[in-house]
Amino acid sequence: MDYSFEISAKEKGYKLICGIDEAGRGPLAGPVYAAAVILPEGLEIEGLNDSKKLTEKKREALFDIIKENAVAYSIGTASAREIDDINILQATYLAMRRAVEGLPVPADYALVDGNRMPPLAIPAETIIKGDTKSPSIAAASILAKVSRDRYMYELDRELPEYQFSKHKGYGTALHYEMIKKYGVSEHHRLSFLKNLSEK
DSSP: OOSSHHHHHTTTTOOOEEEEEEEEEOOOOSOOEEEEEOOTTTTOTTOOEEEEEEEGGHHHHHHEEEEEEEOOOOOOOOOHHHHHHHHHHHHHHHHHHHHHTTTTTTEEEEEEESOOOOOOSSSSEEEETGTOOOOOHHHHHHHHHHHHHHHHHHHHSSHHHHHHHHHHOOOHHHHHHHHHOOOOOOTTGGGGOGGGGGG
C-alpha cells in the first residue's frame, strides 16, 4: 500500500484528498457508517490495512492514531429508517456524502472504495479494493468500522436481549433466533427482514 493514488490526484492539481469507505452495509440492524479521512502527505502508519483484515484490538489502536494524525476526518451515518426508505445503496451514498460534508477541513478530491460512485460535491474516483491500496481509504475503513462497532456495543447495553455485542447486527443464527424470540426493534432494517418467515 502506498500513496500513488493520492499523488496522482495531487499531480492533477488537487490539494486535499480524502479517502472514503463504509461499514455496515450487510447487517440486519443499526445504521450504515461512512468515514472520510485526509491524511498528511506521506504519513506512515504501521499496520494500516483494510479494517476487515485487522483484529478488533488493532483497529481500536489505529483508530486513535488516525484521529490524532489526520489533517481532518469525519464520520457520517444513515439510520435504519433511512435505509428502509431509500434502500441500502442510496443510504450508503448518503452516509458518504455526510462524511465528506462534515470534514472540518474541506477536501477537494475523493478516493472512494469500491466500484460505485456516490454523488459528491467534489471530484472523485472509485478504487476497487481501495482499502488495501490507498492509505486514505484504509484509514477511512477503520474509522467507519470502529465507530459502527462502538455504536452496536451501546445498542447492546440498551437492548441486551438481542446480544448485539456478539453479532454487531449481522444475520447470524443467534441474531435470527433473538429476532424470532423478541420481535424486531426500532433499530432493525425492516427491508432486510421481509423474508424472515423463511428463516
